[in-house]
Every structure is written in C-alpha cells, then in structure tokens.
Amino acid sequence: MPEPVRILVCACLLGEKVRYDGGHKRDLFLIETMGPFVDWVRVCPEVDCGLPVPREAMRLVVDPKRPRLVTNITGIDHTDRMERWAKARLDELSALDLRGYICKKDSPSCGREPAGVFTRMFIDRFPHLPLEEEGCLADPLLRKRFLRRVKA
Known part of the structure; x- marks a missing residue:
C-alpha cells in the first residue's frame, strides 16, 4: 500500500464541532473514501x-487589496488577529510535506471563491499546491484532476 499523502483539511469536514454554531460539516467521502x-x-x-x-x-x-473578516451583527473585525495567526501557522505548515488543501466552501476564513482570509494567505504562500473545495470533489473530473496534482 502506498505511503499516505499529507493534505491540509478544514477541521469541520472531519466532523469536529468547530463551526460558528457549534456544528460540523462532516464529509463522508473525505473520511471514508479518501x-x-x-x-x-x-x-x-x-x-x-x-x-x-x-x-x-x-x-x-x-x-x-485586503479582504476583511467581520462579524455579522457587531461588526468586529478579526482580520488582523486571523492574519497574525495564519502567518505563524503557514510557517509551521511549510515544514511539512503538504500535497494539497481541501477547504470549506463559503467560509469567510477558509473558502475558495472568494478566497477566505486564511485561504488567500495559503495560496500566496503555496501557489503550486492543489486546492479544492470539498463539494467539488463529488465531481469525478474535478476529483481526478485534484488527485492527479496531489500525487505529482
């Protein structure tokens, strides 16, 4: 059996209850198939x-020039806090042999379109690593293209 590849993934997709409402977005394809x-x-x-x-x-x-991460009701801007943390986390991730990133669709911090604050910084730091939103992996063509790039 081949060595597992290391892929960054949003914790809510693994079933961790980390979402704003205390929920998760467990993705069975990611957990069981991949x-x-x-x-x-x-x-x-x-x-x-x-x-x-x-x-x-x-x-x-x-x-x-710089997307902002702002709370819906109180208008608190968490961008600086997120960017400070993300810079340190990306430094840590650069020491790993990451082969890709699966992000959470529509997340203001880790979505792809538009790029959330963390995802934007990830792309700037690792421009050649494949990145895909979880829902797109249900499409056989997009999944095949992502996996081909991960293995390259």
Missing part, C-alpha cells in the same frame, strides 16, 4: 486563532 490514503492535517482558522465555539457568524468583506 481517509485510508491520506494523512490529514486539520485546520480551523477561526478556532485556531482563538475564537470561541459557538461564536458570532462572520462574513468576508471583499476589498481588492
């Missing part, structure tokens, strides 16, 4: 940077 072949490196930018569970929902305020 799991035996992957050494998952979990990340939850919001919790890992020190925000509680549960917490106020946030949104990404799109600014072409």
